[in-house]
Each structure stands twice: as C-alpha cells, then as structure tokens.
Amino acid sequence: MPLRSANLNVMIRAAREASVKLKRDYGEVDQLQVSKKGPADFVTAADIRTEKILRGELAKARPDYGFLMEEAGAVEGADQDRRWIIDPIDGTTNFVHGIAHFAMSIALQEHGKITAGIVFNPITEELFTAEAGNGAYLNDRRLRVSSRVGLDNSVFATGIPFMGRGDDQDHQRFLSEMAAVMGASAGIRRFGSAALDLAFVAAGRYDGFWESGLMPWDIAAGIILVREAGGLVTDIDGRDMRLEAGTILASNPTLHQPLGDTLRKARK
Numbered sequence: 001m002p003l004r005s006a007n008l009n010v011m012i013r014a015a016r017e018a019s020v021k022l023k024r025d026y027g028e029v030d031q032l033q034v035s036k037k038g039p040a041d042f043v044t045a046a047d048i049r050t051e052k053i054l055r056g057e058l059a060k061a062r063p064d065y066g067f068l069m070e071e072a073g074a075v076e077g078a079d080q081d082r083r084w085i086i087d088p089i090d091g092t093t094n095f096v097h098g099i100a101h102f103a104m105s106i107a108l109q110e111h112g113k114i115t116a117g118i119v120f121n122p123i124t125e126e127l128f129t130a131e132a133g134n135g136a137y138l139n140d141r142r143l144r145v146s147s148r149v150g151l152d153n154s155v156f157a158t159g160i161p162f163m164g165r166g167d168d169q170d171h172q173r174f175l176s177e178m179a180a181v182m183g184a185s186a187g188i189r190r191f192g193s194a195a196l197d198l199a200f201v202a203a204g205r206y207d208g209f210w211e212s213g214l215m216p217w218d219i220a221a222g223i224i225l226v227r228e229a230g231g232l233v234t235d236i237d238g239r240d241m242r243l244e245a246g247t248i249l250a251s252n253p254t255l256h257q258p259l260g261d262t263l264r265k266a267r268k
C-alpha cells in the first residue's frame with residue numbers, strides 16, 4: 001500500500017465521489033445534452049457536473065486553496081500558493097462516443113510546482129497517483145517507466161490535431177512528426193486522453209508520448225506521474241516543462257533524446 005498524504009487522500013475521495021454520477025452519465029450517454037464548444041470539442045453536461053462535484057469536495061476539505069479548471073477557469077483562493085488543477089473528463093470525445101477511455105485528472109500545485117497528481121478512469125477503476133518524492137502508483141502497485149532502448153522497439157502515443165485544433169501549418173507539422181516517428185518506431189497509438197497517455201507512460205505501457213496544443217489541466221497530473229515513475233518530461237524543444245508550454249514530450253530516460261531529435265528534425 002502506498003504512503004499517501006492527507007492531500008492525496010482528499011483528491012482520491014473527491015474523484016471517487018464524482019465518479020458515481022459520471023459512471024451513470026456514461027451509461028446514459030445518448031440522453032446527455034451535448035453542446036459544441038468548437039467543431040470537435042464536445043462539452044457535455046457530464047463535464048460540468050463532474051467538475052462541480054470535484055470542486056465542491058476539494059473546497060470542503062481545503063477551503064483556502066484556489067483552482068484552475070477546464071470548464072470554470074481560474075479561481076483564486078485565500079491561499080495564493082496552492083491550487084487544484086482539474087480536468088473533469090479528459091477524453092471527452094471518447095466519452096461522448098461511448099469509448100471507455102477517459103479520466104478525471106486532478107493535480108495539486110504548490111508554490112508553482114506540481115506536488116501531487118491523480119488520473120482516474122472510473123470505468124476501468126484504474127487509479128494512477130503520484131506525489132513528489134513518493135513515487136507513482138497504479139492502485140497499490142508502484143510504477144516504473146519502461147526500460148526499452150531503441151526507437152525501433154518502442155511504442156509511442158500521441159494526440160492527432162483535429163478541426164478547430166491548430167491551423168493548417170500545425171496539422172502539416174504533425175503529419176511530418178508522424179511520418180518520422182512511424183518510420184523509426186514499433187508503432188504509434190492515439191487513444192484520445194492525454195492524461196491517460198501520460199499515466200500509461202508512467203506505467204511502462206507506452207515508451208513515450210508527444211503532443212502539441214495541450215492545456216495545463218490536460219497534463220498537470222500526468223507530468224508528476226511520469227516523473228515519479230522515473231521518466232523525463234520536457235517540451236518538444238527539450239526545454240524545462242512549463243504547464244503553458246503548449247507542447248510536451250514524455251518518455252523513459254533513454255528514449256527522450258532520440259525521440260526528441262526525431263521530432264525536432266521533422267518539425268523544421
């Protein structure tokens with residue numbers, strides 16, 4: 001059993017609480033009101049409801065902390081140094097299409113640093129947790145990134161941009177990246193949830209992950225999962241990861257440089 005801080009337990013309790021309604025909503029996905037924020041960016045009643053429950057539970061336990069949320073945006077707390085970063089459903093398109101690959105993502109940011117993160121798929125009941133200095137876990141099992149060496153043995157995850165996400169130039173750049181990585185690797189996957197992509201890198205299922213155009217709530221929890229599992233996370237240019245960087249490159253330590261070099265060459 002992993003050692004869990006009080007804050008991590010608060011995050012887990014909130015996610016479990018929110019998952020009850022979310023699972024019910026998923027079962028009734030056809031009847032949900034679906035509005036369109038952008039051409040391929042569905043916002044469901046379930047997103048908003050889940051975020052409200054998470055926010056309510058977290059605020060009950062830690063009334064002073066602030067928030068950064070996908071739906072409601074930033075809310076300052078009395079404690080200016082601590083905030084929760086929430087994505088209520090990462091993988092909304094999967095959710096809406098009845099594909100059981102989506103997750104809640106909650107991170108705790110303290111003094112600008114991510115100190116804890118959880119990614120929870122309520123359908124598979126896979127709970128990924130990490131705290132700074134304490135390791136990463138899948139349920140009760142300690143996680144370690146893969147030990148594969150060589151791009152040719154490795155499977156990578158990515159996110160494919162879509163209508164309304166990036167312009168023509170971004171789409172062309174992505175196609176060049178794909179061409180380069182598919183010619184050099186054992187395969188590429190696009191499962192549709194950046195939070196779970198990062199959790200799967202932490203679990204050693206994927207050897208690495210890259211994507212552009214992501215927001216802080218998509219990646220905040222996943223970043224600490226990968227790092228605590230022994231992986232490296234930077235932006236695609238290899239610079240220190242900032243939540244607002246817009247690009248991300250995460251992998252086991254051996255593959256970070258070769259995957260990064262391949263992507264950077266393709267992006268020129």
Ligand code: IPD
Nearest residue numbers: 089090091092093159192193194
């Ligand atoms: C999306 C997912 C997806 C990624 C998109 C994100 P959402 O988040 O993480 O994998 O490719 O860029 O926007 O909209 O489902 O919360």
Ligand code: CA
Nearest residue numbers: 087090091218
């Ligand atoms: Ca997201």
